[in-house]
Amino acid sequence: MTDLAGLNVSRETLQHLKTYEALLNKWNPAINLVAKSTLADAWTRHFIxxxxxxxxxxxAAHWVDLGSGGGFPGMxxxxxxxxxxxQMQIxxxxxxxxxATFLRTVARETGANATVIAARIEDVPPLNxxxxxxxxxxxxxLLLEFANRHLSPDGVALFLKGANHDKEIAEAVANWRFTVQKLPSTTDSNAIILAIRELAHV
Known part of the structure; x- marks a missing residue:
């Protein structure tokens, strides 16, 4: 077993993630999935x-990742x-x-049970x-606008944010009511994970 952000993952899961990392390195020069400067430290910066x-x-029964890009965190x-x-639907x-083609390739090569929708977030029917x-x-x-469309009433939104998160929260409360829990990131001392529930438009 290997520790991955506090999870004891099997050798098989680790191999799937390494397959994903190899595909990321192969595809990134052509379609810029992640910043080139982060590839050398991709394991920490993206996977962990x-x-x-x-x-x-x-x-979770149904986990939806918006604007997945290179697949972080959804893939x-x-x-x-x-x-x-x-049993989780992703x-x-x-x-x-x-x-989207890259994401489907990763899903196929790793066996991940992920459905990829190649459309604008606001054009996708509510995903609940x-x-x-x-x-x-x-x-x-804007994320809360997307969440208002796609999150079930008793669901939770998990948004990875940087040092400006307090400013973003202050701006968002003009338009939204919500409860927010700030969770420290294990990979970046300046980053935070916002867990948002009970979302309603003001």
Whole structure:
């Protein structure tokens, strides 16, 4: 067993993640899935960073990842779910067709149970997710608009945010009512995970 952000993962799960990492390195020069400068430290910056949020909602029935890009955190969640939550339904929404093709390739090569929707978030019919995630996608105010569309009433939104999170929260409360829990990131002392519930438009 190998420790991954506090999860004891099997050799098989680790191999799936390494397959994913190899595909990321292969595809990134052509379609810029992640910043080139982060590839050397991709394991911490992307894989462990994504794995830490899986543990915040390991019993989700339907996990939706918005603006998935290179698949962080959604595809990592899907790979971990193979071992820890095989019944979990995972949906990745990514409007860029080339990135969506990459995500489908990763799912096929790793066996991850992930559905990829290649469309704009606002054009997708409501997904009724009980967990909604996004990383480096948009300001909180816009993320809450997406959550209002796609999150079930009793669901939780998990947004990975940087040092400006307090400013984003202050701006969002002008338009939204919600409860928020700030959870420290295990990979970046300046980052935070916002767990948002009870969302309603003001």
């Amino acid at each position: 960073d994504s794995a830490q949020i899986f543990q915040l909602a390991p019993n 990592v969640v899907a790979i971990l779910a193979l071992e820890f939550a095989p 949906t990745l929404v990514e409007s860029d067709q080339r990135k 997710a009980d967990v909604l995630s996004a990383r480096a996608l948009a300001a909180l105010d």
